Amino acid sequence: MLFIPGFLISYITFPGVMMHELGHQIACYLSKVCVFNVKYFQFDAKVSGYVQHEKTDNPWKSLLITYGPFLFNTILGTFLVIPMSIMWTFFARRVLLPFWVKAVCYVLGYLGVSCLANAFPSSGDAKVLFTSVVKNKDVPLAIRIIIAPFVALIYLCSLAKFVWFDFVFALGVPQVIYSVISHNPPNFWTMW
Amino acid sequence: MDQMDYQTIPEEDLCRYCGERPIDRSTGNTEEYLCKECREAKLKLRVPKWLIAALFVACMVNVVMICYLSTLLGKKAVSKENLDAGTRVLLEARDLIAENKQWSAVNRIYEYLNDNPENGDVALEGMRLAMEYGLYDNAAYLFNTFLADKGFSEDELNEIDYYVSEIRRYYDTYDAVSEVMSRTQEFPDDMSREEIESARDSMKKDLLRLEANEEYDKEFIEYYVAYYFAYDARDAEERMKTAAKYLPVAAEAYGRLAIASRNRGDFETAEEMIEKGAAVNGEMAELVRAKITLLLAKGEYKAALPIAESLYTTNPDALYVLDTYAVALYANGETEKLSKLLDSVSENERYFDEDFYKLTNGEISVRDYYVYAEE
Numbered sequence: 001m002l003f004i005p006g007f008l009i010s011y012i013t014f015p016g017v018m019m020h021e022l023g024h025q026i027a028c029y030l031s032k033v034c035v036f037n038v039k040y041f042q043f044d045a046k047v048s049g050y051v052q053h054e055k056t057d058n059p060w061k062s063l064l065i066t067y068g069p070f071l072f073n074t075i076l077g078t079f080l081v082i083p084m085s086i087m088w089t090f091f092a093r094r095v096l097l098p099f100w101v102k103a104v105c106y107v108l109g110y111l112g113v114s115c116l117a118n119a120f121p122s123s124g125d126a127k128v129l130f131t132s133v134v135k136n137k138d139v140p141l142a143i144r145i146i147i148a149p150f151v152a153l154i155y156l157c158s159l160a161k162f163v164w165f166d167f168v169f170a171l172g173v174p175q176v177i178y179s180v181i182s183h184n185p186p187n188f189w190t191m192w
Numbered sequence: 193m194d195q196m197d198y199q200t201i202p203e204e205d206l207c208r209y210c211g212e213r214p215i216d217r218s219t220g221n222t223e224e225y226l227c228k229e230c231r232e233a234k235l236k237l238r239v240p241k242w243l244i245a246a247l248f249v250a251c252m253v254n255v256v257m258i259c260y261l262s263t264l265l266g267k268k269a270v271s272k273e274n275l276d277a278g279t280r281v282l283l284e285a286r287d288l289i290a291e292n293k294q295w296s297a298v299n300r301i302y303e304y305l306n307d308n309p310e311n312g313d314v315a316l317e318g319m320r321l322a323m324e325y326g327l328y329d330n331a332a333y334l335f336n337t338f339l340a341d342k343g344f345s346e347d348e349l350n351e352i353d354y355y356v357s358e359i360r361r362y363y364d365t366y367d368a369v370s371e372v373m374s375r376t377q378e379f380p381d382d383m384s385r386e387e388i389e390s391a392r393d394s395m396k397k398d399l400l401r402l403e404a405n406e407e408y409d410k411e412f413i414e415y416y417v418a419y420y421f422a423y424d425a426r427d428a429e430e431r432m433k434t435a436a437k438y439l440p441v442a443a444e445a446y447g448r449l450a451i452a453s454r455n456r457g458d459f460e461t462a463e464e465m466i467e468k469g470a471a472v473n474g475e476m477a478e479l480v481r482a483k484i485t486l487l488l489a490k491g492e493y494k495a496a497l498p499i500a501e502s503l504y505t506t507n508p509d510a511l512y513v514l515d516t517y518a519v520a521l522y523a524n525g526e527t528e529k530l531s532k533l534l535d536s537v538s539e540n541e542r543y544f545d546e547d548f549y550k551l552t553n554g555e556i557s558v559r560d561y562y563v564y565a566e567e
Contacts, residue, residue: 018243027235033233040243054234083257086265094344095310100546101261108254137295162533181265 006161010048014041015111016118017048019076020069024051025032025070026108047124059133059143063150066121066129073119078173080112085177092182118169120161126154209234240466278304278314285321292474305338312342316352323355325472326439328362340546362440365408369416372398396421411438415445423561425452436468443469445480457563462486477507488516489562493523514546521567522551522556 010017016042028051037052056062069159087105090097121129131138133147157165179185207213207227218227222347226234249387279512288297301318305311315338322331335356369498379391399417403410415435431454436445446469452460463486469479480503487496500520507513514537521530530552537544551561 022239022243025239029237032235034231035238036234038238080254082255083261086258086261089265090261091343095264096341101257104253104257105261108250108257111250125333141457159414 005045007045007048008047009117010155011043013114013117014048014117015072016077016114017041017072019115020118021024021049021051023069023072024053024065027065028053030068031056031058031059033065055132057132057136059136059139059147062129062132062186063147066125066154067150070119070121072183073115074173075118076169077115078177080108080115081174082112082177084109084112085174088174088178089182092178092184104190111168112174113167115165116173119169120157120166121154123155123158126151126158127153207258246513278308278311281314282317285318289325292470294327294473295330295475296323298327298330301334305334309338312339312344315339315342316344316348319352319355323358324439326442327473328359328440332359332363337357361407361409362412365402365412368402368405368408369399369413372402373416373420392421409438411435412441413484415441419448425455428452439472443473443476445469446472447476447482450479450482450486454482454489454562455564459486459490477503477510477513481512484516484520485562488519489525489560491559493520493558496520497526499525511542511544514542515548518544518548519551519558519561 001074003015021038021040025038027037033056034054035051037050039050041049049115053065056065083105087102129147130151134144134151159164206212207215208225209229209230209231212225213229215224215226217224217229218228260367268299281300285297285300288294288300298318298321301314301321305315305318308314315334319331319334319339322328322334335352339352343364375395376392379388381389399413399421402408403413411434414431415438418428418431422431427433428448432445432448432452436442436449438445446465450462450469453459453465462482466479466483466486469476469482473479480499484496484500484503485491486497497520500517503513504517514533518530518533518537521527521533547556547561550556551558
């Protein structure tokens, strides 16, 4: 199993990190939760970016703020990888494209894949959700039970990142789009 | 001077963020810790202008690329329907080949590609098929017309390069042979027999010299030597056997070998040669003619006639085809059709050989017409 330090992956996919923090910020805005400080990206081995916001006792707002990046990054990332998927369809149908078209598609693809790879909430996000909702005795039990699996899912995804789950997702989305457009099964190794 | 009363805000009532203004308690929230101004400011979505600009540019470029590529996909790429149609055409081509109709198979592919020139898969498969059966002219046509500007993989490009080099070798050999053969056109009308023999000898030597050149196909040259310059029937046959190893002339060579075997009365070998030739190109006129004449020599007149009619339909001008069809009509008692055919032949000031008229006069049998010397 190929091991690359997480901070290096964050540096390489820094556009996705920035969009992740923007996702949190937008979720706070929609939930009417004050945001005090936003660091979209920094060269730090532990924390590549953060959003400082006020605490909220509303469990649904907490859930939205935690999962905000997943929704935002997935939508934006999927949108950005569409040209690359269409380009793959051209390759499969043996149509040559000018170099500049391929270059632009790959740049957009890089941005899209970066967003998709950083879509998943971090274990830090899980901790916040756990503390503010699951562990909070002021929140009704039924709601805590409903939200607990969402916390568990985040921890599971964090573990799965050791087997490159985030990149499987990030590269799988354009492949699925390619399959839908071209009616061909996805083939990662011959795509490029 | 008025005295001003100073009111000091207790620290616990100061906004926790700015530390200047009092906490806004007007909402009734007992846990509020911000002043009204700070809360309003912190609730706003403040995104740096450069980030908004970058997002906007990325999204606009994305939209433009999606529109551009979608339009291009509609124009250039092959739709699913067409891909399926292409697959069907290739299957039809393979079915035709199974019936030894190699030319028909290639023509089917041409028909499809003329309407769907963008289908590189079919074009490449067509070229492979043409090369497999020695149809180098067809392969060259497919390469020049339908294979350019297609996105092939490196392996496929290497395969195409190999085919192109084989085709080039074929044409180089053909050009070199044609140059030698064209000397016959320079023979003056008053050349004596000895002079003609000497000139032909010289041409033969030049052809054989070409065989030593690695750039030319020896088997292709042997075909011409066998056809035009062989010492005798046996020499011609041996050389034709060598030529039959070269796919582009294999079907013709097998046709000639079949005729040579038929001439000797060796019908079994003749049939074998026809089968071998059909496996390469069952529609080659020389081969089809050999098959018809073999059937006629064996006395299978009824079987020979429809094939002869079909050959005449596709090659109405070649004298050897007219001759074969005429014999088939005679052998089947189709006197009216034969008469019409002979009239049209003589109208065009063409004539069959002496043996044909001996046949139609009843002086020799059909078998004798085709078998010269029994083994």
